[in-house]
Amino acid sequence: MSNRTRELIYVICLTGFITITFAFGRYIFSMITPDIVSSLNIDYEFVGRINACHQAAYLLFSLLGGILCSYISVKFLISSSVILCGISVFVLAFVNNPWLLLVIVTLQGIFAATSWIPMVEFVAKNIQEDNRGKSLGIISSGTSFGLILNGFLIPYILTNDTWQTVWFVFGIISLLLGAVGVYWIYKLKSAPDLQIKKVNKKAEYETENVALGNDASGKYIKYYIILVALLILSGLYLIPFQSYIVPLMQEDLGLNEQMSGLAWSIFGFVGIFSGFIAGVFADKYSAKRAMIIAYGISILSIASVVFIHNGAAALFACFIFGLTYNGIFGLHPTYVARVLPPEKTAKLFGLMNLSLGVGSMIGNYAGGYIKKMTGSFSLAYQLMLVMSILTVLICIFIKSDRNEEVPLYGKNRLESNQDSV
Missing domain, CATH: 1.20.1250.20 (MFS general substrate transporter like domains)
Incomplete structure (x- = not known):
């Protein structure tokens, strides 16, 4: 086979x-x-x-x-x-x-x-x-x-x-x-480790030692903190957007159930393809660049709800959000798999998933609380817009997962011989 x-x-x-x-x-x-x-x-x-x-x-x-x-x-x-x-x-x-x-x-x-x-x-x-x-x-x-x-x-x-x-x-x-x-x-028989090639191990570690300088472990922790912050912010606005878009359409915009149901269907249908599209882009260029674009598109989605208050804007927002939602969550593990060796990916991704969940719990509660106190989701979506902008800024500063000049496996990993998750 x-x-x-x-x-x-x-x-x-x-x-x-x-x-x-x-x-x-x-x-x-x-x-x-x-x-x-x-x-x-x-x-x-x-x-x-x-x-x-x-x-x-x-x-x-x-x-x-x-x-x-x-x-x-x-x-x-x-x-x-x-x-x-x-x-x-x-x-x-x-x-x-x-x-x-x-x-x-x-x-x-x-x-x-x-x-x-x-x-x-x-x-x-x-x-x-x-x-x-x-x-x-x-x-x-x-x-x-x-x-x-x-x-x-x-x-x-x-x-x-x-x-x-x-x-x-x-x-x-x-x-x-x-x-x-x-x-x-x-x-099916498992394939040999496709990420790490023994012939490149020595060069890989030498490259990392140069890149990380004398404080390799400090640089390593720095990127962990950045990724955790990215996932917390993602949970704070991506999940609440999905949770409250239908109530916003019905209660704030006065749209009927048929319109909100159509918006939800658009979101689900487009979501089928968004993961594949984001993955193709990540494979051709880099997961970092794909995340910047995906998070950037989410800004457009939320902005259309915040600044344009009608049904067409809400449908457009759900369409655009559907393009980014599954794509973003597919890019997170893609990025991790490229910057860490296979045996360490699950630990970091578990921590990132935990961070996403914590952010989503806080975001969902905050969205409901804001609605209760103000009678509207307007402030909640304005805050989501701010957080979406912050995620793009964070993505700009994370380490690239692909060396565009010399695409060697493992070249962009964040580890050295002494590093551990």
């Missing part, structure tokens, strides 16, 4: 895994919440508790997932997380106890984190660098593929049956899709 075919199969399998753990494991609950509330006689305070536990579990294991990669096979960690998530989705079809529902949905947050974080290391070891950006872009779009399926099937199922049937149907889909993916992941 050729390397190209093997890489294609890996990408298809990993995309399916993201569909299971994120589109099904993380987002089905929010789509059927009203039916669950009325059926189990719980209130939205309890729903908030479930969502908080799920998010907390996801954040915690975003960090722990990177650490686990040092002790557990990446293949096993990804595969077991996907299968366990499929089982959890299926089991929810038979749950009628609110507290058991809370426990299982919380576990789904763990499975999402421990499937996604190790994928960065897996891709770094099994996908050639020239294809890595495109691959991670497609993989990160797995959520969009799943959300489209959710949008078609869930309303139909709820019209004809109960919310338990939703879990049952998607549980079967998850287990079948997961089993096929795990089979192929284990059937």
